[in-house]
Amino acid sequence: MSDASVPKDRRFPIGLTIATLVAFAILCGLGVWQLKRLAWKEDLLARIEVLKTAPAQPLATVLARAKAGEDVAWTRVSVGCSSDKPQTLPLVYGVRDGDIVWRATAICQQTSDSAAGYGAILLDLGVVKALTGQSTPASVTLYAPAQAIGVLMAPKSLGGDRAATVARFAADNPAPYILMVESATPAPPGITPAPLPAEISNRHLEYALTWFGLAVTLLFIYAAMLWRKMRS
Incomplete structure (x- = not known):
């Protein structure tokens, strides 16, 4: 048929x-x-759990491992910075606990030679408390701290145009990571460190x-x- x-x-x-x-x-x-x-999320949460008790490692040592191909994101590191003049870098927009926040950044010129050949790293110092909730914040001028301890993160995993800020310091050969500062010496006035997301859902x-x-x-x-x- x-x-x-x-x-x-x-x-x-x-x-x-x-x-x-x-x-x-x-x-x-x-x-x-x-x-x-x-x-991926379970691996990330496991790394964050280990991070809670992990000691800070020298940044130069960790970046040398990164250059060898290791993923060093979410590693706690320490670095010494040479700061001879104040900086005015772009504030980074974010949302934390339901409020608009602005995060301050600074470039850290390393005081010791890096085994990986990097001369600087961008610091995310934390949230500028006085600017919480503002849609058009005023600029903030500050010095990079002499010593910083924090968590390394890749720029692509963070909000804001961090990569463009890093590119401004190409002559200093900056590291391809952002250091999310947990503690700084001296502590920048008016800034609250906030290195980790407030909540990570899975x-x-x-x-x-x-x-x-x-x-x-x-x-x-x-x-x-x-x-x-x-x-x-």
Whole structure:
């Protein structure tokens, strides 16, 4: 029997089948992506947990490991800075505890030669308390501290155009990390250190199950529609 002799409402729905398969593949892909994000987030949370009791390591030693290919993000380090003049660097916008905050930055010229060949590193000193909630903050001028202890982070993982700020000091060969300061000597006045996110959620398993659940539901709906169409 040719296709022309089959009633139109009983022909196999090729277009619907293709659309269903494409949608099914997309939903499953999103579920797999969330599982990968889950593994990344669990590793991140484990590193943060270890960080709570980890001693600070010399920045030069850690950057040497980074240059050898090791991921040194979320490593606690210490560095000495040479500061001979005040700096006015861009404030970085952020949200903390539901409020708009502005974070102060400074460039730290290292007082000791780095084994990795870097001469400076950008410091995120923390939140400028007086500017909390302001949409257009005034600039802040400060000195880099003589000594800083904090956590290394990659610029791409942080908000704000940190990479552009680092690029301003290309002549100083800055390190490709941002030092999120936990404590500084002397402490910059009016600035509260805030090196870690206020809260890190981990709902990727929930999201993955949602996407996979939608994929299975789509198949059931397609099967029910196909059964009803072929049966009628």
